[in-house]
Amino acid sequence: MPSRKCDVHLYADENIAIPTVTYLKSKGVSIVHAYSIGFINKKDELHFKKSKSLNRILLSLDKDFRKFKGALMDDHPGIILVTSGSSTFEHINEILDKGLKKISSDYVRRSIIRVTMDKIVKEKDGKVVNEKKL
Amino acid sequence: MSKIDVNTMPTAKKSNYIKGSRIPVSFLLDYLSEGYSLAEFLSAYPWIKRTSAKKALVNLKQISSNYAF
Numbered sequence: 001m002p003s004r005k006c007d008v009h010l011y012a013d014e015n016i017a018i019p020t021v022t023y024l025k026s027k028g029v030s031i032v033h034a035y036s037i038g039f040i041n042k043k044d045e046l047h048f049k050k051s052k053s054l055n056r057i058l059l060s061l062d063k064d065f066r067k068f069k070g071a072l073m074d075d076h077p078g079i080i081l082v083t084s085g086s087s088t089f090e091h092i093n094e095i096l097d098k099g100l101k102k103i104s105s106d107y108v109r110r111s112i113i114r115v116t117m118d119k120i121v122k123e124k125d126g127k128v129v130n131e132k133k134l
Numbered sequence: 135m136s137k138i139d140v141n142t143m144p145t146a147k148k149s150n151y152i153k154g155s156r157i158p159v160s161f162l163l164d165y166l167s168e169g170y171s172l173a174e175f176l177s178a179y180p181w182i183k184r185t186s187a188k189k190a191l192v193n194l195k196q197i198s199s200n201y202a203f
Binding site: 014015017018019035040041042086087088089090 | 154155156157158160161164165168170177178179180181
């Protein structure tokens with residue numbers, strides 16, 4: 001996990017497995033899971049609003065969140081989407097382990113950040129505005 | 135051999151979620167194909183009922199049987 005202190009505050013939707021939350025917490029990341037606040041089986045829009053109301057970055061595996069753009073993202077802490085060939089927590093933990101080292105809350109704000117095994121892609125209004133190699 | 139009717143082919147849609155959740159059935163397949171047990175999958179997503187996960191697998195078996203030659 002990050003050599004510097006990780007400043008991102010995350011809200012994990014129900015796609016994120018509980019062991020990933022446990023793992024991130026053990027690394028000092030501030031993260032709240034939808035399950036822990038009884039917010040399960042909710043539509044994407046509701047998770048989006050919940051993360052905003054909690055002022056936490058939305059963490060998900062659901063690519064459907066890429067539809068949130070433009071004015072919808074104003075004042076939103078941002079979205080981190082993990083893209084992996086597999087949804088198992090082992091893969092997701094590995095990607096986040098590398099990815100969160102290079103992500104700050106300012107970098108994510110009002111944006112969608114796609115994190116894969118080898119890169120971080122920042123999107124705003126559906127366009128790629130920045131790319132980092134991992 | 136009969137032709138596959140594209141109108142009745144299974145597609146990615148909400149019904150591809152495990153019942154009672156918004157977890158795609160593909161997640162369950164990822165876990166099982168990588169050697170995790172059903173119990174381990176259920177502990178990763180504790181709000182999913184065992185019966186729902188098993189039902190999802192039965193449905194998949196049914197779908198694949200429909201397209202067997």
